[in-house]
Amino acid sequence: MYKNYIDSLIENKELPGAVLHAIKKKQTLCYKAVGSFIGGDAQNYPVTENTLFDVASLTKVVATLPASLLLYSQGDLHLEKQVQHYLPDFKHEKVKVEDLLTHRSGLPPDLPYVARDGQRDVMDLIYQTKLQQEPGIAVAYSDLGMILLGKIIEKIADQPLDFFTKEHIFTPWGLHNTGYKLPSSMKAITASTENFGNRYIQGEVHDEKALHMGGVSGSAGLFSTGKDIARFAKHFLYPEEQDVIPPDLMRMATRHKQNNRGLGFEVWNGEGNELSCGPNWSIGSFGHTGFTGTSVWIDPRSELIVVFLTNAVHYGRSTNIRTIRKKLHSMIYSSVRGETS
Incomplete structure (x- = not known):
């Protein structure tokens, strides 16, 4: 049973803590919080259903994708236009906005590593980065493309990404515990991530690029709860039940385009x-993962949502989270099929 599997992961110290939120046809199958974490003050705290997590690359689909779709629906963002049209400092004239969303920009996955306590101009470095392949052809996952998209959103909206997403996406969608740059009161109930220096990182973004950008990025930087990520997933599973973004655009984002990718989301094509x-x-089925140990998966055919938030990097960056995710999601799916067959 998958609930026992979660407990065993904590007992065996494969994960420090986790929240699992599984929903089928709008009915909660499991809403379970387990484990604990060491806070920035070196004290031990239990994970609860209200614990916030650094969702890492879930930011790409929870913040950047819906913001892009909203601006597209208003005629302010054009997917077929060149990135240069919005960001003249970007030198690769063939890269289109849609290439950023589908990870076909040709940009590398990341910038060279710089530690948290270092300094750099992330945008300037991205503008200087050479393409690794011709844009618009092959899928190659890239943080850099989504960072560019976040900057395009800011330029069009004339508003910082954290303000824009809170006002136009999170608040109207009811994601009241989702956002960038946490206030001090919320940092205290956030699962800490990695140990850096002499303390655990708590309530501050784990991703170094997002940190060096002031905590706000199109690629990472968002904090959220299991309940909020589940609510986000419901909007994409039942897009006609929200009125922020036209439902046809939300469905367009979850359709397979190439190499198990849609717009922003991973989309399972069976190959x-x-x-x-x-x-x-x-x-x-469509979803996304985050480096810290987070994920959301949605199966429209079964009307199944699984949100799995962990702070796997608490024990270090060499985690078994990829194997854990596949096993857990397979167990949940088998359980659901068993109940309905």
Whole structure:
């Protein structure tokens, strides 16, 4: 049973803490908080259903994707236009906005590593970065493309990304515990991530690029709860039940385009390397993962949502989270199929 599996992960110290929120046809199957973490004050704290997590790259689909779709629906963002149209300092004239969302920009996955206590101009470095391949052809996951998209959103909206997403996406969608740059009161209930120097990082973004950008990025920087990520997922599973973004655009984002990618989301096409939901989920299932140990998966055919938030990097960056995700999601899917067959 998957609930026992979660407990065993904590007992065996494969994960420090986690929140699992599974929903089928709008009915909660499991809402479980387990484990604990060491805070920035070196004290031990239990993970609860209200614990916030640094969701890392879930930022790409929870913040940057819906913000892009909203601006697209208003006619302010054009997917077929060149990135240069919005950001003249970007030198690769063939890269289009849609290439950023589908990870076909040709940009490398990341910038060279710089520690948290270092300094750099992230945008200037991205503008100087050479393409690794011709844009618009092959899928190659890139943080840099989504960082660029975040800057495009800011330029169009004439507003910082954290303000824009809170006002136009999170608040109207009811994601009241989701946002960038946490206030002190919320940092205290946030699962700490990695030990750096003499303390655990708590309530500050784990991703170094996002940190060096002031905590706000199109690629990472967001904090959220299991309940909020589940609510986000419901909006994409039942897009006609929200009125922020036209439902047809939300469905467009979750359709397969190439190499198990849609717009922003990973989309299982039944071919190639299996995704983090495992091999058994329905073709057309979509989701995303985050480096800290977070994920969200949605199976439209089964009307199944699984949100799994952990701070796996608490024990260091060499985690077993990829194997854990596949096993957990496969167990949940088998359980659900068993209940309904």
